[in-house]
Amino acid sequence: MDDIGDAERISMVKEIFSTIIGRYDFLNHVLSLRRDIAWRRFTAGQMRPFSTRSFLDVAAGTCDLSIEAAMRHAGLQVVGVDFSQAMLDQGRDKLAERGLGGRIHLIRGDALCLPFAEASFDAAGMAFGIRNIPHKVKALRELRRVVVPGGQVLILELSFPQTGWFRRFYNLYLNRLLPRVAGAFSPNPPAYRYLAESIMDFPSVVQFAGIMRQAGWTEIRAYALTLGICRLFLGRKPEP
Ligand SMILES: C[S@@+](CC[C@H](N)C(=O)[O-])C[C@H]1O[C@@H](n2cnc3c(N)ncnc32)[C@H](O)[C@@H]1O
Numbered sequence: 001m002d003d004i005g006d007a008e009r010i011s012m013v014k015e016i017f018s019t020i021i022g023r024y025d026f027l028n029h030v031l032s033l034r035r036d037i038a039w040r041r042f043t044a045g046q047m048r049p050f051s052t053r054s055f056l057d058v059a060a061g062t063c064d065l066s067i068e069a070a071m072r073h074a075g076l077q078v079v080g081v082d083f084s085q086a087m088l089d090q091g092r093d094k095l096a097e098r099g100l101g102g103r104i105h106l107i108r109g110d111a112l113c114l115p116f117a118e119a120s121f122d123a124a125g126m127a128f129g130i131r132n133i134p135h136k137v138k139a140l141r142e143l144r145r146v147v148v149p150g151g152q153v154l155i156l157e158l159s160f161p162q163t164g165w166f167r168r169f170y171n172l173y174l175n176r177l178l179p180r181v182a183g184a185f186s187p188n189p190p191a192y193r194y195l196a197e198s199i200m201d202f203p204s205v206v207q208f209a210g211i212m213r214q215a216g217w218t219e220i221r222a223y224a225l226t227l228g229i230c231r232l233f234l235g236r237k238p239e240p
Contacts, residue, residue: 025062025064031182036064036230038225040065046234047123049122052122053122054077055078056078057080057125058082059129060106061091062091062094064127070100119149120146122148124151124153127157128156128157131158140211140217149240151236153236166227178195182195219235219236221233221234
């Protein structure tokens with residue numbers, strides 16, 4: 001994976017998500033032992049909509065973070081953006097089932113070029129999306145542009161535990177067990193080899209906090225969830 005260029009990587013990510021769509025939610029829940037639900041719920045609990053009462057969910061996929069946000073904050077309007085129409089279509093069915101179609105709006109678009117004016121949202125978030133985006137600073141700058149001054153960014157991402165026995169255990173899980181389980185259920189087992197590699201390649205907490213700072217976010221905080229296999233990074237857009 002180290003040898004491929006950004007454009008190739010982006011088209012690989014697009015292909016991966018287009019081949020696993022029907023099973024995406026199921027595999028997420030199985031492979032994380034349903035922790036993914038708790039992680040998104042925790043993220044929604046950290047949101048502080050205070051001005052426009054709107055939240056932008058980028059790389060929204062099948063809309064689980066959008067749904068958690070809308071359910072947690074009464075009256076919140078949510079916009080979900082993803083470049084995969086098929087993922088959004090699956091999400092739209094879930095919104096209809098939950099009667100949330102009027103509060104969550106879905107738009108096909110690229111995280112690097114969001115179709116919104118400056119300062120349109122109180123908060124912007126991305127769950128399990130930034131890992132797949134080669135230009136992380138650019139994506140984080142774009143999120144900063146569309147958030148109001150004083151607004152928030154929330155980045156939820158899988159990571160590799162930093163120390164100890166759990167790191168060794170998780171290494172075995174990611175590289176041995178996960179490809180087998182995923183191979184049994186997924187039509188695209190290489191997608192889960194990519195998943196393992198991309199988690200191991202993800203920047204450390206200090207490095208990622210540096211990337212956020214470079215993109216103009218301040219007051220950066222990171223929470224380790226489930227022994228550090230997932231992290232939530234929070235940041236604030238400085239007020240003028
Ligand atoms: C692992 S899924 C996460 C989906 C969802 N946020 C969740 O919590 O399950 C990653 C999503 O990011 C989307 N994605 C990756 N790069 C993107 C980009 N540059 N712009 C928009 N969406 C992107 C993919 O299409 C995919 O739906």
